[in-house]
Amino acid sequence: MVNRRLATRGLALGVLTASAGWASVARAGSYEDFFLGIALDRPGIVAPLLAKGFDVNARNPEGLHGLYIALREHSFDVAELLLKHPQLEVEATSPVGETLLMMAALRGRLDAMKQLIDRGAQINRPGWTPLHYAASGTEPAPTRLLLDLHAEIDPRAPNGNTPLMMAAGFGSVDAAELLALRGADVTLRNQAGLSAVDYAGKADRSRLAERLEAIARRGRP
Known part of the structure; x- marks a missing residue:
């Protein structure tokens, strides 16, 4: 945690330097302070x-929205504040x-997801979807939430994932396992010819691979 905070402080200082040319965006110092507060x-x-x-809805020099940065960098106290703002572009x-x-x-x-969805954030969209991102996380709850809210279960990313x-x-x-039990198609392959079973095997998840293979053979969960 200490190393993370030190790295974050370094990021904040970098924001201060890189944003020097953006003073016209707001009153002098406000822009820099906004992103410093997010970073810390x-x-x-x-x-x-x-x-x-x-x-x-101000964006940093890389074009990233403040709430996006707060969520990405685990600045969840600031994220909670931004989520409550009536002018937030969800x-x-x-x-x-x-x-x-x-x-x-x-x-x-989950709290941020529910607030964004309640305010109109799209669950289903072309290409990469929130469900792809939820499924890539460390907990199953975000995946369950999106499925319960009728997320499309087998959307294809640009690479077919x-x-x-x-x-x-x-x-x-x-x-x-939740996705498979809810009916995700185990037999689908991406543009590289890889299936979910292949991904599980590459990740040394042999039991999961066996489970998915069994589902594929049966043709249903």
Whole structure:
């Protein structure tokens, strides 16, 4: 944790330096302070800025939304503050198309996911989806939440990956089993010809691979 905080402080200092040319975005110092408060997870820095009218949807020099950064960097106290703001753009995306809901799902923040969804964040979308990101996380709860809210179970990412493939290779074993039990197609393959069983095997999850193979043979959970 100490090393993480030191690294985060270094990131914050980098933001201060890199954003020197962005002073016109807001009153002098507000822009820098906003992203410093996010990096250090200090609502006490961010809240007064928002109260004075600072744009909650401001982006850093890399084009990343403040809430996206807060979720990605585990600055969850600031994330909670930003989520409550009435002007928050719930469908804000990163330059590569990642949504706020995707990052909340990846980080396992059920509270943030529910708030974003209640405010209109899309569960189903073309390409990479929140379910792909939930399935890649360390806990099954985000996957269960999205499935309960009627997330499409086998959406295909641009490379052909499904949420089940992501869970089998990178996420929670429980999430992979949950997806399989809810009816995810175990037989699907991505553009590289890999299936969920292959991903489980590459991740040295032999029991999961056997379970998925059994489901594939039966053709149903």
